[in-house]
Amino acid sequence: MYRTYPALVFVTALSGFFGPAFGGEPNTSLAPGTVISHMPASAGRYVGSPAIAVLPDGTYAASHDEFGPESQYYTNAYTRVFNSHDHGETWTQVTRFEGALWSSLFVHAGALYLMGTHKEYGAVLIRRSMDSGKTWTETRDAVSGILAPGEYHTAPVPVIEFNGRLWRGFEDANAPGGWGERYRSLMMSAPVDADLLRADSWTMSRPLCRDTTWLDGTFRGWLEGNAVVSPQGELVNVLRVDYKPGPELAAMVHISADGKEASFDHTRDLRPFPGGSKKFTIRWDPVAKTYWALSNPVLAPHKELNPTSVRNALALISSPDLTTWEIRCIVLYHPDAERHAFQYVDWLFDGDDLIAVSRTASDDGLGGAPRGHDANFMTFHRIRDFRALTLADGAAGTQAMIR
Numbered sequence: 001m002y003r004t005y006p007a008l009v010f011v012t013a014l015s016g017f018f019g020p021a022f023g024g025e026p027n028t029s030l031a032p033g034t035v036i037s038h039m040p041a042s043a044g045r046y047v048g049s050p051a052i053a054v055l056p057d058g059t060y061a062a063s064h065d066e067f068g069p070e071s072q073y074y075t076n077a078y079t080r081v082f083n084s085h086d087h088g089e090t091w092t093q094v095t096r097f098e099g100a101l102w103s104s105l106f107v108h109a110g111a112l113y114l115m116g117t118h119k120e121y122g123a124v125l126i127r128r129s130m131d132s133g134k135t136w137t138e139t140r141d142a143v144s145g146i147l148a149p150g151e152y153h154t155a156p157v158p159v160i161e162f163n164g165r166l167w168r169g170f171e172d173a174n175a176p177g178g179w180g181e182r183y184r185s186l187m188m189s190a191p192v193d194a195d196l197l198r199a200d201s202w203t204m205s206r207p208l209c210r211d212t213t214w215l216d217g218t219f220r221g222w223l224e225g226n227a228v229v230s231p232q233g234e235l236v237n238v239l240r241v242d243y244k245p246g247p248e249l250a251a252m253v254h255i256s257a258d259g260k261e262a263s264f265d266h267t268r269d270l271r272p273f274p275g276g277s278k279k280f281t282i283r284w285d286p287v288a289k290t291y292w293a294l295s296n297p298v299l300a301p302h303k304e305l306n307p308t309s310v311r312n313a314l315a316l317i318s319s320p321d322l323t324t325w326e327i328r329c330i331v332l333y334h335p336d337a338e339r340h341a342f343q344y345v346d347w348l349f350d351g352d353d354l355i356a357v358s359r360t361a362s363d364d365g366l367g368g369a370p371r372g373h374d375a376n377f378m379t380f381h382r383i384r385d386f387r388a389l390t391l392a393d394g395a396a397g398t399q400a401m402i403r
Contacts, residue, residue, distance in 0.1 A: 031362040033381040035377055041369060041370045049063075056110055059132050104157055124154075142198070150172065151172060153173050167188070180221025219242075234255075240277060241277060244306060251269060278296045283349065292317070298313075328389055331394065356383065
């Protein structure tokens with residue numbers, strides 16, 4: 001077996017919850033990083049939507065949901081929450097509960113929040129925890145966490161504070177067509193001093209539907225947008241773009257100051273973005289005055305594959321302006337793009353390090369993941385001294401694969 005995981009990623013052994021055993025004990029040493037959670041393929045449930053937050057007392061919280069043929073993904077999905085009290089070296093599951101999917105974790109005013117939907121294309125929900133994620137408020141109505149009934153799509157995307165409001169991207173699923181085609185981009189926001197569990201605290205921007213003529217008719221959809229403040233001081237929503245024929249792209253939707261309007265010009269607001277056809281997380285670094293992201297670019301040996309499914313390289317990328325992006329380092333790589341993936345990575349700054357959680361498809365001694373998309377691990381990674389990293393620091397052999 002060939003694999004390459006560079007020394008820049010902090011690797012340690014698991015201490016935590018695997019879930020039920022199916023067909024023997026897993027060999028977690030075959031996966032990169034620190035294994036937080038493992039779900040063998042034989043269970044028919046896969047790891048989705050990794051998210052991470054750091055609480056005021058220094059506790060790390062991480063979560064993931066469950067999808068797959070034996071899950072409740074389509075009706076009332078399960079989410080698991082984990083804590084680490086030693087900076088990510090060991091993890092313990094603190095709860096598993098129903099009714100949460102595609103959820104972000106974030107900390108606000110000392111509380112931990114979980115915001116997503118309750119199932120595939122479910123209502124927008126938010127929960128609050130005052131005990132590091134062990135227990136959560138119940139979502140019963142419009143004053144206890146049900147923010148928007150209907151059909152919505154999202155992922156663990158950033159929740160940021162800007163101009164006295166909290167901002168988070170979503171998509172509704174009300175346009176014609178199938179996956180991607182039906183998604184309309186929108187932004188939700190609320191005043192920072194509002195009761196976030198109340199639906200009337202939140203403003204939703206006018207949803208924008210894709211235009212079938214964009215990119216000469218090859219633009220299939222946009223999704224999983226990042227709330228980011230542009231260099232011009234404007235709130236923008238930077239979205240993944242499903243587009244197969246050419247270089248990977250991201251879309252930049254402009255949001256009005258009151259959070260009610262959105263605009264997009266396909267002639268200027270589609271930007272080259274390494275890994276832009278997969279989910280990514282962008283954050284602004286006030287120290288380096290730079291935007292950073294962890295994404296899944298397609299390296300040279302895999303250029304003939306469908307870019308949306310190539311997730312076997314995890315790259316640290318940066319931009320001074322949200323327009324020009326540079327691959328700084330290939331953090332993780334595996335040569336098998338079919339059954340190995342480091343995807344949907346959520347991450348935070350931790351001093352001079354980045355801390356991240358990944359939906360990871362890897363060998364486990366039990367047959368591995370059935371395909372890269374259907375991950376069997378959530379893994380934790382510490383990328384040390386990230387601002388100083390170069391291509392030469394990356395996974396073995398990957399510097400020559402960047403074209």
